[in-house]
Amino acid sequence: MIKIAVDGMGGDYAPQLVVEGAVQAAHLFGDLEIIITGREDAIKRELYRHKVPGGKISIRHASEVVAMSDSPVQAIKKKKDSSLSVAIQLLKQKEVDAVVTAGNTGAAVAASTLNLGLLPGIRRPGIAISIPTLHGISIAIDVGANINPAPEHLLQYAIMADTYARHLLKKKKPTIGLLNIGEEESKGTEALQEAYKLIRDSGLNFVGNIEGRDFFTGKCDCIVCDGFAGNVVLKMTESILEMMITLITKEIQKDFLARIGAFFCKPAFESIRKETNYEDAGGAPLLGVDGVVIISHGISSAKAIRNAIRVARESVVEQVNERIIDGINSYMNGDSSSPSKSIPIHKVNP
């Protein structure tokens, strides 16, 4: 049995759609046991609406709720009995194998980092997201946990992304690109120039710098980026599809024939909407913390929650964190069989 704690009060549509997504996941995966954290009465009320497979879902009461607008520090210091904190505590005490939350991202990162600690050798956690590209799914890391990464952090993001792509996306030798403002090694900030060298010399399948224009072309399987640019790009992506649809609809309304045409194109548009939909991506793993934590979008639907639980389950099954430790050992410290791979680790302030 795989046990997953779901933050029942996190997200714009919590607890309603969170509970619905958890129920869907419980039906879908026979090997899951789900504990929903949060206000017992509210969650119970939602559970009553559904047919829940016997013994698969339980509730752990938590009296407080982290608001989307709470600062991470506030959330952690002042709301010790929040649905988020209780879920993370369950993971810390090994009562569950993973946590899924659609709540306040900053609070989730802070609570996980402080309570679970980092994997051995890891200096900073990073949020990884799946990106639909012209050539399948790529992953980008970091998209918001670390807005001022040191070169070593970026190298570790590359290693974590490589691990994730190998084991969850089943890519054989994932290609790694570094998001920069030009392809040449000399481009970008000093931290990026240094990161370029570290990743190039690491033994990873590094394809060099990539630019904004390569983000959706699938030029590489893993895009390593600073959390600031990654976050801006991620949020922009979410809005740009909506903008395109608004523009298309507006233009089509102007013309009678186009309106007829659009009717026939509808299935094609729907299919694109689906291909580029965050709901199917399945949540963003917070990589580097000592425990499986999946952050789902604040506006998560039941389907998005269900898919985030799926990704949490796969991360446990594939032992992603154990693989990350292996990756760090072999790419950064040189594993016992090939100590020549060893890379000097620059001293930086944590």
Add this chain to the structure above:
Amino acid sequence: MIKIAVDGMGGDYAPQLVVEGAVQAAHLFGDLEIIITGREDAIKRELYRHKVPGGKISIRHASEVVAMSDSPVQAIKKKKDSSLSVAIQLLKQKEVDAVVTAGNTGAAVAASTLNLGLLPGIRRPGIAISIPTLHGISIAIDVGANINPAPEHLLQYAIMADTYARHLLKKKKPTIGLLNIGEEESKGTEALQEAYKLIRDSGLNFVGNIEGRDFFTGKCDCIVCDGFAGNVVLKMTESILEMMITLITKEIQKDFLARIGAFFCKPAFESIRKETNYEDAGGAPLLGVDGVVIISHGISSAKAIRNAIRVARESVVEQVNERIIDGINSYMNGDSSSPSKSIPIHKVNP
């Protein structure tokens, strides 16, 4: 007469499309005199292909060409007789009123900054671009000249954007947003937090932080951003439309009815392509340098060059640089009539 130097060898399709665009502009604007810099024989050959209005276009020979791959330092130090350098020299010596180049952006920024110097009070130049949004044109600054801006640089970008939006986009009281990873004042790097305060207290029409999702919604008229994130976003935007069209085409090909539908939708698609087309944007002004310099896209078509020349002409007519000096004086130093507006300028390394 307004005199404009056009870098005849800059851009992927130079000199052919650059000359063609210059000829179009000469026909369109009766008050223009254009000097094309570059290899005389090559430019002459191109000019012979067109009907050129009498006395409107001349050539200034330059023996060298800055390649797209040249580093800015290489370009400036080793190619003193390049078409770019010669154009900038013409501007410096007041033989022309503005320069248009579709060549190497880094070299254009460096050559302009070093040779023309900055406007009084300005600490760093910034590249501004026009963005088509759901509510008309917005401008974003900086998109690549300054990848590590100090708070004061960002304040000055806000002032320059305000000036540009007032006088070239004819917006009455342009709204200013700061690109960040969250709306709260406490979000982002220290430099952004400090910039937030400076812009808020400047007297500009500041709407606060905006996120990636607001980039194309027209939430504000002017988007102030660090050159790194701005550059990534800009390049991503260019590719995302192509990606959408590829996806739509692929999906539509799968289905016979959709293919018929798409036929009727074609005018709508074309209209969107046009609305979001860089060609119409008219090049990106390099604001803050002591002279009007417009940078056009490397893949500029004749139409893009023509529109960049149009923007150069308007910048001269509207006296953008004089207005920027006024703006800096009134928002940063406090103008003589209201010295209380004075804002302390933090000491930073240049």
